Amino acid sequence: MPRALVITVGTGRNRVDVATSIARNSIKVLNPDHILLLCTTLSAKETVPHLKEALPATWHERFEEPVCVDAADDLDRLFEHYREAVLSFMKRRRLAPEDTYADFTSGTKPMSSALVLVAVALGLGRLNYIAGERDREGRTMTGTERTMPIFPRRILYDQRLREFQQTFDLHQYGAAREILLPLRGEGTHEHQRTVEVLLHLNDFYAAWDRYDFDGAVKAKKALDDLEAPHEVLPPNIWSVYKKQRDLPGRMQSAPFDWMRLVDLLENARRRMGLHLYDDATARLYRAIEFLAQARLYHAHDIKTGDVDLDRVPENCREALLSHRNERSGKIQIPMLRAYELLAALQDDLGLTFMERYRDKKGTLQKYLNRRNESILAHGFVSVDRETAGALIEHLVELTRVVYPKLEETAQSVRFPRFSTAP
Template structure:
């Protein structure tokens, strides 16, 4: 069996510490105590009667000092008959400094791992000590999934301390642990970091003893994270299958949008990928990845022209068939053939062709051409395009205003409405 290690915080009352040691019968004890002449360290192994109750009151008749409790009380280790190699004292000079207390306990954790191995059973009893010492010990125990958290429960005869008759019990730390993890997951979801959120959720589902309902809740959240991560990296068909597996009323709108993106929806317009790129750009901006965000805006702008050429004119911008454009335009576009004889149109020339064809999207382009080209020029300076300058939040805001505004005008002109929607953030945990 792995060794059992007890870490117990020591305060002004020795009985709870003694009771915890007797209850858990550890192979080794770390007494977490305050140092100095008035600290609790002396109660662990000091000489004389360090655990005696030294409080007194004055007799109202004669003025003599009368003990409030038993002034006699041997040190903790002598009451337990603990050998010197069965315990250690961890002293803190400032027992009210949370950072100091926590740092010393982390050192204890590292020592336990090195001395007793990674499988040691650790019980942290936080009954004694200052409030700060107790908080530090309880906090570390909550954050370490393999540690048990313990507190002594018993009658309190006053507001000063737990006295005799207390019994150590394991504290249910699951609710606290779950909330700690939930807060971490919510932070990642606010940034659309679904893979990171799934990793944290994995620590909950694989390392915590969850009830059936709670386990199912977190497993569902993990499946949703995986689905939306697939969506976020443009694996829409994979996302669709994962979302179908999850199901539910709140997931249904995303299934409909994924169906359209995967080309399976009856209400698909062909512009879903364009709308999805705009939403993806906003997610990259939320992560501070402004170059990536602007690159997606550029691709959405380019794709809008490509979809229009294909749908309305049956022209592929990557290989223009001259027979599909008016005879009066053919010579001009014939001059654009490259070395392998193909006519490939980039973003600007795709929109110029739409304008030459008299298409309403091309007419919109001509009206907004100046500001679109200015925004494109700024984008071309990006490190992910042709330049060396990283883009910042203001660059994204300006580009988004121009590119998204134009694309929205295009969709409005064509009377196109997609079912695309922004992916969920922390509301995913309630889906």
């Protein structure tokens, strides 16, 4: 890949001193393929010619047309102009940020500051500063110069880690991954190790969040195979992950595990936090359906996808026959019919559900119907917070009828956050 250098150019004491220093300590040291000079009109006219004289003639073709901004003390304006100039330069020459360096030694303080800000904002590969002994006027003395490298991407690394943690805490795992990816393979061994641990941690919860239990199991293995991940992760994250890392595998192998029901509830709560009420309601409807399925399976050895008529009351059989699948021959019953069957079996869950469903206020039926009218089900409207919130309350109260360990299990499947604030 070609390497490029962006340089602020001032006037110095006599123009020659600045030009000689830039040529000797920056351009010749870094040997860039492309050079962009950020100047004032005066420095472009009086310093740049001396700079080119200090270099072999064959190097002159490496220079771009100087960018002149006569606002040497206006930091905001300089930043905007420099940012656009550097971006245009990188696009024109097809330069990667890591292969674009910047030297901010010369020029006014606002000029230097603006270039530093641009380098950090764009994640440029390196900043150069020429240091040395100072004369009485505070200028670097010729012959004492030494190049001091600074790496903006390390600054960007810390900023990106903070952004990742904030995004992870919002359960926006796709966006969190995109924040980390540019840091992969960058920086020290410890930096790279941290990024890999965080990526696999994020992949684990991203897969679990979308019910990709197989993907979560693979991400868990990848994370556990890394070098001492517990040394990288904060204690509050590691302690939760350590307790949860085998749960996706458990749920994958046990379709009617009560934990699956509670996991649906927690997933819906995460969607509520993101104001995704349609998504939350879709999960809550499935959870209410799952509740009936799991109860029939555990308490009555009945599968809603293949009902054994010998296990149901005789007065229910005729109604259930209408749900026979013509292709498979299996009797497969929907949610409401499953709760009616539970009620016919005198099961507390079925009796409680039907009482709520048929009460005079009809609140449960109303909110279930709103789900059916939603754009993610069979209708064209968006679900509001009230509907999703009401379905959470109904689900929690119905679940407690048959599964008293709801709160305890909810805590065990609640996703961790880097921030310990509530």
